[in-house]
Amino acid sequence: MDIDAILNSVAQGLMSPKEARKLIGELSIADLGHTKIDLERGARTGFAEVVFCQGKTPQQIEDIFSEFQARGLDALGTRISEEAASRLRLRFPNAVFDKISRTAVLRSKQNKEKRGLIAIVSAGTSDMPVAEEARICAEFFGSNCQCFYDCGVAGLHRLTSNIDKIRKARVVIAVAGMEGALASVVAGLVGVPVIAVPTSVGYGASFGGLCALLSMVNSCANGVSVVNIDNGFGAAYIASMINLSDSKK
Amino acid sequence: MDIDAILNSVAQGLMSPKEARKLIGELSIADLGHTKIDLERGARTGFAEVVFCQGKTPQQIEDIFSEFQARGLDALGTRISEEAASRLRLRFPNAVFDKISRTAVLRSKQNKEKRGLIAIVSAGTSDMPVAEEARICAEFFGSNCQCFYDCGVAGLHRLTSNIDKIRKARVVIAVAGMEGALASVVAGLVGVPVIAVPTSVGYGASFGGLCALLSMVNSCANGVSVVNIDNGFGAAYIASMINLSDSKK
Amino acid sequence: MDIDAILNSVAQGLMSPKEARKLIGELSIADLGHTKIDLERGARTGFAEVVFCQGKTPQQIEDIFSEFQARGLDALGTRISEEAASRLRLRFPNAVFDKISRTAVLRSKQNKEKRGLIAIVSAGTSDMPVAEEARICAEFFGSNCQCFYDCGVAGLHRLTSNIDKIRKARVVIAVAGMEGALASVVAGLVGVPVIAVPTSVGYGASFGGLCALLSMVNSCANGVSVVNIDNGFGAAYIASMINLSDSKK
Amino acid sequence: MDIDAILNSVAQGLMSPKEARKLIGELSIADLGHTKIDLERGARTGFAEVVFCQGKTPQQIEDIFSEFQARGLDALGTRISEEAASRLRLRFPNAVFDKISRTAVLRSKQNKEKRGLIAIVSAGTSDMPVAEEARICAEFFGSNCQCFYDCGVAGLHRLTSNIDKIRKARVVIAVAGMEGALASVVAGLVGVPVIAVPTSVGYGASFGGLCALLSMVNSCANGVSVVNIDNGFGAAYIASMINLSDSKK
């Protein structure tokens, strides 16, 4: 029952103004005790809510997955600890876990057909966990992905030799730590949006990804925007929004 | 003459390998002395190069505008000083200057028809110069824009009363200084990508926009990515890429 | 017409649901073109909106003051430049300007009777502009104020000799730059809330007030909370909320 | 025996000036060896001293609790380690421990009747430990509390659907990590003081709560002041001061 339905009920005398006021407030919230699941936004955006598991107890995570399953919704958890993963495995034998990216996917429905193409380019081997989180999330949202790993700018040909394939994507996710130069170089070579993900890979004056973050924000190339350090999920989310949008709007 | 044409010429004996090598190198550079204009990238991306005028002398800016005009290309300059603007006005009487955003547009061709819709939402009156830079650039690239100014989160109804209109856009540009909370709130209310632009508006612990930048990067909402502080142009560029993309790719 | 009135109108058939929806949105916004004035919040909080003039043009400020005057509302502007003050003086001869705090007050109504007591304690002579902004704003909101200036902790007796008077207040505003130790010392001596205002007074490693801000946030004393650097207005606002609250709620 | 009594004794010849001088110094300090307990301030402020246990040994904490018990005072300890909690449990079987907030309460007296109302609003599930520390401390000080958890701004209706209840409070504690936007949004919706508590929840560029702290300090909303990162106790202290104050002063 959405806001229009409620107002119509009031107009038709089927609902008192007081009831209406209460319903408008409760419209879109499903309260799980420790966590409120946002149902309306899921419907509105076409993207199911993904569960950020860091800082939640295994019990809380299990509750949330159960709630999703009970409602017939697909569930994706990110940053799952070993301990939480063990627990989920027992409870949801059908869930698919990925160790590198620390994600879990529990499908209630058939996989949607994937559409479009996101290119995921990363600088070094150590950036793989973040890049893989981006890939798994983007695929969960229904995007095709193609990955180009270990393409850091210190060996430019590793990137340029793949550039024609990368140019086929509707959007690129560029994943890099250290000095984060990959985003600028990629954006200079393609004609589509580049979502840059700084990673905490590096040491010394990389300051846990701060250097890469600043680097990407200051990119001299056009068409770059940036998400948080190590935020593969966030990059996948906005990249999928771009990749899956159609031009009729 | 692109790389395929060159290789074909070599194959047909029309060009020596040595000539080919040289041509591949020079393929896309037009050297203006102080500045190299990137012609290939313009063709590749569909976006003409915009001139960032800060740090360039009035003479250099005039040279670049002249070059663009001579080649029949549209020119857009951002961050033009008063001094440079005065000079350009004399030389290019047809150019259109905007004082708030400090931009200049010189059309060689008819305006392209604008397509799609970008919503530009800003937090306060003082954010207007950045928001207007975004609008003028986005329109220059061929995007329709609708602006919602002074919609900061401290008076939430100023934003929520416009939310239905904002939801019609294919992408939103959220412009805010101080604590930059606007990006998170907007992204929670719409289902399209939000390009967040932190501004240097504020004082004290806003540290010239750093607070807003961090805030936007750490957004708890999905679908947000961030460009540099006060970078209205950068937001317009990637937003237009998203807005103008078609779904056939 | 508030939301309850609107819903009642719908229930009584005096208003269509569609009209209702529109009215709910527009309920509380008065749009001045460049600025939206938040009327509902004023009514809700009992505090008229104060105009932060930094970053606004003299014309915009004059427009806002005119709007307030036209509606019979009192107006208070902070951080007014010399240029804007000159302009306002011509237009509003009854307005009261204060040079040290850079504020302007334009009364449409009789002064309200002032209530309660706020003690404003500052560390040094150079903190006076911020302390005076706090005083003028707090008095504008209807609070009695008593000021204790140049009471920095390096000469503790300057503070302790006044402590009995300070203890009479319902809330204390502590204003200090440099190392900002005043807030901790005052809070250790009184039994009421201390609103700490770091100032940008200092040099070298004071980093424009950052040192004082951190100091106050890390205060070892209980009952301290902190507003932005140089934000005398903000301290006055929350201090007045506390001072003017009654205990019936 | 307070300072006035001492001076009177001197005037009446009952005490020598030398004795008086010594007594004035020792007036309010009870020295436990490793820790000095401040008795006068407790009497002065109406708030018993709370023990910050981080950085103290289990033995020291036990000593302090014993001292409180011996004097018939209530004791509240915050940030108690597992190890210290185990020790206290053996010694004080009546003490109440809370695992989430890591607090311990040892009542010597009957609970006071609670008064007023503090609303505690938090952004996400992971902010609960800080929010619960605030709740337990505020209740210890004699305030009624009502909690609204997982109300982050990315799903605004989770907050707005509760806003009428929140508005019933005399003061609001807003607890949020990441970009900390909650404080601004809440303050824009209520007419009472908002004590903002940044938390260290987040990752990457949240820098252990620095982003949330800056965000809250730069809040564009009125009526916000800020305590240290994760300082639930500090927020409870000042909020209780506000909540419990009466308007007769």
Added chain:
Amino acid sequence: MDIDAILNSVAQGLMSPKEARKLIGELSIADLGHTKIDLERGARTGFAEVVFCQGKTPQQIEDIFSEFQARGLDALGTRISEEAASRLRLRFPNAVFDKISRTAVLRSKQNKEKRGLIAIVSAGTSDMPVAEEARICAEFFGSNCQCFYDCGVAGLHRLTSNIDKIRKARVVIAVAGMEGALASVVAGLVGVPVIAVPTSVGYGASFGGLCALLSMVNSCANGVSVVNIDNGFGAAYIASMINLSDSKK
């Protein structure tokens, strides 16, 4: 009349407890309106108060100098602007101004005989204003000074060739910007306390003296302690305390 005298008066019935209480509070404060002059501390420490003129108006500075003169006290002002200096010159023709260090000295009494020896060592020509402020202040406090300028560590022999003279001092003030290495090297070569003064001399990553400050705080040499950036006065103060102390205490 000090605290002991007051207490004695009470004991002798010459003063009421109430009067005593008031006198204790007012004991040491002379209130100039905008500034409180601390008389007791001057007597206690043997160092007259120095006026930090930055952030004070020329009028306020003149008032303070007049007050000092009226009481027969010597006055020293630091960080005097050109404007304030011009004003003081008219009013106090006997005052001595120093342009490099931006100080003014107004003697009411004969110069005290100078004692001991402070060596002031600076790294480069640009550090001279800070070093000279230190020298003038230290001489004002009664210390002999010897200066060794332009002795930066990049040309070590400029320092080592003077080391025997420097070793004659009771305390060394080391003044350096950029990487501030001078303090460590000097402290390794002498056997007396080194007061390190970082300066804002430098550019780029010197961050206004932050690099030198950190460097000096992290000194690997023993016997170094540090004052604020550009704080020549502060160094002179503590260095004079050390230089002028006698060993009888």
Added chain:
Amino acid sequence: MDIDAILNSVAQGLMSPKEARKLIGELSIADLGHTKIDLERGARTGFAEVVFCQGKTPQQIEDIFSEFQARGLDALGTRISEEAASRLRLRFPNAVFDKISRTAVLRSKQNKEKRGLIAIVSAGTSDMPVAEEARICAEFFGSNCQCFYDCGVAGLHRLTSNIDKIRKARVVIAVAGMEGALASVVAGLVGVPVIAVPTSVGYGASFGGLCALLSMVNSCANGVSVVNIDNGFGAAYIASMINLSDSKK
């Protein structure tokens, strides 16, 4: 087959343009699955690729070493964990491990004769791991090295007594934590390039090497350039480039 050979093949009709295009892309990349090994750069620079093992799994490291061995290339790994070292020891009994510097060298070929001279100067005992990493890498690249450890500037003679030997080198590597003054002092005493390596040695305000890094970047001495914190390898690389260069170019 390099690019000239490919173009010649096309000219001679031995290769189609399409094949040529593909080959140009693949020219220099050997893809190991998780890692791409850059063969062309090795040939181009004369320096074999060194494996930065931090953030790679033992399996990945073993794969890379195997690949190097299979191709008859020497392998050097840095920042090898205990776990990875144990694994490599089993697989490559001929490899040489160094515990202090956490490096492993696996020679496929005879050691090259070493040339030139690099002086490695370090400030304290705790800087040894970084200094030793530099030494082992530089020797791997074919440079002679001489080490001067524990020569911090607080005891200047420890450095100056060795200065004649240090001056014999073609390039100096200066390794220091804390305030990092060593680089400036050394550079002032020698006439060759100084590559400065800040280390994370220190505590408190050394901020993990940031102080030393800033110090070295701000060096007042000529001839200093800086690599990342703790980056002994990086210093060895560029120092060897300088040391091994001949003057014929």
Added chain:
Amino acid sequence: MDIDAILNSVAQGLMSPKEARKLIGELSIADLGHTKIDLERGARTGFAEVVFCQGKTPQQIEDIFSEFQARGLDALGTRISEEAASRLRLRFPNAVFDKISRTAVLRSKQNKEKRGLIAIVSAGTSDMPVAEEARICAEFFGSNCQCFYDCGVAGLHRLTSNIDKIRKARVVIAVAGMEGALASVVAGLVGVPVIAVPTSVGYGASFGGLCALLSMVNSCANGVSVVNIDNGFGAAYIASMINLSDSKK
């Protein structure tokens, strides 16, 4: 044999210039392999070298202590790990270990008579390890010490009730974490140099002692200078230099 003796030997023909040159270089260095012990500086300054054990292996520490013992010198080690302490205990049964301050003292000679007085004032119980390190080091250097712990400014009377005793000292060491206000307050109350030691005690925005460090550097009180965070030893060193100096120089 010092430099004068060497030059005389040359003048008398007892030594060749070449030998002289070598001896001048080696004059003051005793090389232990991994560590160089600075003998001349000890003689020059009257302070034996203290061993900073953090970052040294137990073996290295044992070597250094043995060397000191063999030469009949007293040894003091700071920041000794549990592991190293266990080892030293076996080897040097006469050494005295202190667990709180993590120090070890090995006397070869009779204790010197202690002179003068240093007052050590600390803010809270958690600052004790740093304060105790200062005390033990200062006593090792021959200074009398008196400690005043848990005297934080939030309960000012804890400090003021001891102020007469503190004023008896020739120099004060003020130890505080969090906002570090103690240094300013103490310095305002005494007339001797205050050596301020920021500690890493605190949480959230204390940033590991940075807040206290900045606070102390920005102190509004005169006579304060600052050493590194948690550097109790460094404070003791310079304080002892001041305390033990005599005024004959």
Added chain:
Amino acid sequence: MDIDAILNSVAQGLMSPKEARKLIGELSIADLGHTKIDLERGARTGFAEVVFCQGKTPQQIEDIFSEFQARGLDALGTRISEEAASRLRLRFPNAVFDKISRTAVLRSKQNKEKRGLIAIVSAGTSDMPVAEEARICAEFFGSNCQCFYDCGVAGLHRLTSNIDKIRKARVVIAVAGMEGALASVVAGLVGVPVIAVPTSVGYGASFGGLCALLSMVNSCANGVSVVNIDNGFGAAYIASMINLSDSKK
């Protein structure tokens, strides 16, 4: 007269030990009053001292240039203000001024023949002042230079089309602001040392060159070391050391 000559004189009885001691100290210092000119280092390093004019008065600069001229030495001044340049022009009509780089060269001797080759690559037009400072200094030191300006990585072909020419250099200076990615990309393409110069070009989160500095320090490419922000001179100095070194040493 160097140290060996002095010692020989002593041995031959031509000089007393006392005289010798004095001479050793004064050996290499020529004191100009405000500035000490380091003569020995010039001789030792083969590089004349360059005058950093920022922070020096025109008079001081003129004095230094005169001193150089009087001694028949070439003089190079950097960061010369307009005011100082005007003054020097009058006094030294033969001096050559460069407006972009703000340098002045005064030749006393014939130009030395230039040797070797330094490639100077810069990212954008606005980096030219720094790049030109590097060029002029390097040529002053006797190096041949070739410049490649406006080769930022956003248009990679601008760089790659010149790479063969760049590879001819013995050392490369890479000059870039914003995200500073140029250094990494260049270093990946050449086999010689790359001296990276971050510039303050940029805005917002470039923080005056800090982003570029961090980026270059964290470079994923081998063979990069870094000088201070905008330090074209410093890069030229060390690059010339490398370029001019011969391999006989």
